[in-house]
Amino acid sequence: MWHRTDTHRYPVLYVDDERNNLTVFRLVFSDEFAVRTAQSGEEALEILASEPIAVLLADQRMPGMTGITLAEKVKEAHPEVVRMIVTAFVDTRAALDAINRGEVYRFISKPWREDELRAVLRTAIDLFALGSMVGDLQLKMLRSERLASLGFATAGVSHDMKTPLGTVTLGVDRLARKLGKLEEAQGASPLTSDMHKVLADCKAAAKQLKSLIETIRVHAREQPAPTERLRPAELAESTLRLCRAEILSRAQLSFERDEAPPIVGDPVQLGQVLLNLLVNAAQSIPPGEPGRHRVRLRVGGSEGRALLQITDTGRGITPEVLPKIFDPFFTTRTDEGGTGLGLAMVREIVDRHGGTIEVQSTLDRGTTVSVFLPAAPQDA
Template sequence: MSISTVRVLYIDDEENNLQAFKASFRRQYEIYTAISAIEGLRILENVDIHVIIADQKMPNTTGVEFFKSISNTFPDPIRILLTGYTDIEALADAINHGDIYRYITKPWNDLELHNSIKNAYDAYRSKIDLRNKITELQKTNDELNRFIYSISHELRAPLVSVIGIINLVKMEGLYQSSGEYWGLIETCSNKLDYYIQKTLQYYKNSKNLLDHTEINFKELIQDLIDLYSYADKDTPFNVNIKQDVVFVGDMFRIEVILGNLISNAIKYQKSGEPNKTVNIDVEVRDYEALININDNGMGILKEHLEKIFMQFFKSKTHHGSGLGLFIVKEALNK
């Protein structure tokens, strides 16, 4: 955009000042003038203004008050305040709240005001460019997430077939017929399925949609225990659930949180522990559910406690994807 198409609105209750401003800058900018804040607001509603200049001392309102009144409806134009007197408190308040970009004393110096308008327009362009780039980045990120989600779904179909074939091999007693090969295939398939499931959880959790559903914690937790204990039937669960009231919440995210924690409680048991155990206590109240999950597994090193919710963090003793607890934290935040 050339400098001649920079649109400047000047609001002042003194006609002489408006005429002088127009005479000085009409060849450099596209000038709009208003004799009052109300007239200035009408212009803003009909013209895409880049820079607004307002006199501080006007009848019925001040320049600072006018800028504050349009901060939500017209956030983009850059604001310059003209003041013929020093009102430090009003200026400090306006600057601190981001309502003005710069203030200039009256009578103004043409060169100073010209440079201020140019700099203000540069700030305007930077703001718009940043917003456009953020929008473009969000669009790209959404497309990437949709692509990952689609690919993950496509990968799951043949993977489920492979796992189904392994189960048939077990049913027919042929699991040991080829040495360790079937076991290696099963291990790799389960690991790939785990990563795909975590990817799908991450994608779904990143969406802002909330699912308000009636939740029966007894049924939900039992289903999750059955789902995740297939690989280790030796870990006993002590489940204590007190739910005498209806609980409505985000079913998907609560399931993600509990599923990851129950899965970890099973996965990270001590191999030589003779009395493996996982305790799950839930107390449902009118407006909250208190959930406690603990186990006597290998635990977490103290130096890792501040890192366990970081994406892709893996400790030397825990061989996971580094996504589980990150997803739990994200789900809790949402």
């Protein structure tokens, strides 16, 4: 169900060099909206940097920074803000241009009419609210990815625990047998019966540990077998929707789709694979120069298999680090909250789907990760 948005929770920032216009705007709209005002682009940017703003409404003709320039800057620094321009001069070309480039959501001609602008502001706030809802969902998904990947990592770690635990169990058994022989030869004593007790305790503990590990393994690995027939391009599109904003904050994004065969798989798990690889690509790019960097997602086919390929122009991976990146808990991003579980999970899921992964990387140039997945059988 769709509830009317509580407009007061979403501040509107109006920017105009004429003080009178600001006063009128405040008088007219403060009843319904949380109004903030600024007299220049610079002042507006300061406000945006220090408080949450949902909607920006900027006069186009201002000394110094124009409305469109301001909108461009806001798009970079605060892409979630819905940006609109007010102008007395119907500068159609610049208007259309800015809308097409995605810098502004719409133009409003000056002098504005109260009822018209009120309706526009409400729609803009709805748009903003919708955007933050998607953002919340994305966060929730990333969080559940963490949990899911923790499961995968535990599966890997618990597998590694089985061998040493086997050695312990065998050792305890052998010691108990040797102790029995010793008692046969020399007779039992308080010391040997104490040793029997210790060994029995060890054996019980090892057994408990074994069943604990089994529980974790079953829990972590028992996922329904992938059965759904999927189109790789659709998978890519729906995943891009989730992380587009994060990528665009670091780089330009391109999406190339060639012929790709359909695959069989679990859309949620394969979505996690793509999401992790795309987020890794974005995170490999230093912030601050999105114009100079690129993340490319390519969907295609290769020798009868589907190919999902992610290329970034980020910092790359050194040859020493490369063999470790799929290990659970391996991360070079400890400071930025890296868990080192993303690629461990990626590998686990791709394995389960019968696929393979290749990574090519050049230090300071960038990285390409290619995921190959088997094509769906013809009759599936």
